[in-house]
Amino acid sequence: MTMPGAPGSDNATRPAFVLASASPRRLDLLAKLGLVPDRVLPASIDETPRRDEPPRQYVKRMADEKARRVAEQLSDPALILGADTVVTLGRRILPKAEDRATARQCLSMLSGRRHTVMTAIRLMPSAAWPEGRTCERVTETVVTFSRLSDYQIDALLDAGDWEGKAGGYALQGHAAGFIRFISGSASAVIGLPLFETAQLLRGQPGNWLP
Template sequence: MFKPLLQKLDGMRIILATSSKQRTKVLQDTGLKFEIVPSNFKEDLNPSEFSISDFVEQTALGKVRDVYEKLKLEIPKPDIIIGVDTVISFNGKVYGKPKGREDALDLVTKLTTINIPHMVYSGVVIFYRDNFFKFTEVTTVYMGRLSEQEIEAYINTGEPYGKAGGYAIQGLGSSFVERIDGDYNNVIGLPLYRLTQKLKEIMEV
C-alpha cells in the first residue's frame, strides 16, 4: 500500500478477522498497522445452496459479524474489520481446507494427476461505518503432475493442512504450480490488489 492510503488509515483501529498466518503476513508486508482477532464463526454454510462467489462472501461476512460482536463494546470501537474466506473449485466441486490426512491426500492427488486447472475464490468483506463492502477475486491455477511418492512426501511435510486446496503456493507447493492466471496473493488467501483498490474507493483516496 502506498503512502496516501496508509496516511488515511493511520490512527484507525483496523481488525483482520483471521487466524491465518499466511493472510496476516501478506497484510503485514504492506506496512499497514492492524490487529488480529480470529473469528469463531461456524463455517458450516452449504456451498450447494450458493454460487461460489456468494458462498465465500457470506462466510467472510459471518466472520466479520462475529468479530464485530466481540469488539463492539470496546473503546475505541473498530473502525474497519476485514474478513476473508477462500475455497477452490475443481472439476465441478468446491473444496476448502482438508479435514485430515486422507482428505489432503485425495485433494492433492486430484489437483496433480487430473490435467485440468482449478480456480481459487476469495470472498472479502470490509466493515466500515456500519456498511459492508464485498467482492470476490478469482485466480486460475495450473498444476504440474506429481507421482504417488511425491504426493505422499508432500503430505508428510504437514504443509497441506489449514490451506484451501491442500497446498501452499508460498511454500513447498510452489514447486508443483506450473502457472497461474490472476493474483498470486489471492492463492495465498488475501487478494491484496483488489483489497487495496476497495480500501482506496471506500476511503476516497
C-alpha cells in the same frame, strides 16, 4: 508508513483496523501493504456450505459472516476485514485439509488438472464508525498442477505445509514446484488479494493507504 492510530499521527483518531482471521499468511500479506492490524479477532462461525450453494456465493457469505460476527462484538470505532478462500473443481468446493488423508485426496484430484481458487474479502465498519463503507470483492485465480506421481504426493504430504490449507496445498510452499500455470492473483491464492484489498482501503474515509 504510519500505521492507523499511531501515536503522533495525523490519523490518530482513525478507527482501529481489525482482522477477522487468525491466519498468519494474511498478517504477512497485510504487512506487504504496510498495515499491521490493531487487533486480530478470529470469527467463530459455521463454515459448512449450504446445500447446492455455488462456490462464489459460499465464499462471499463466509467473508461477510466473519466480518459481521466481529463487528457485532465491537463497541468502539473500527474497520473490520473478513476474508475467505476456497479451492474449487467446477462447482465442487474442496475441503480444508485437516488430516493427511484429506490432503492426499485433494492432491490426487488436483493432479494434472486446472482448478479455480476464489478469495472473497469484506470490509465492514463497526456501528460506532458510521462514516465507514461496507464493500467487498471476489477474485478468481486459475491454477494448474502438473501430473503428480504417488511418490510426489507423498513428498508433498511429508513436507507438511498442507495442514489447514484449502485444497491441501500452499502456493507459497513445496507445491509451488508442481504448479505449471497460474492466471490471476497469486496473493489471493495464498489468502488475500493485495491489489483488491488496497483498492477497497483507499475507498474508505481517511488516508489508509497512499
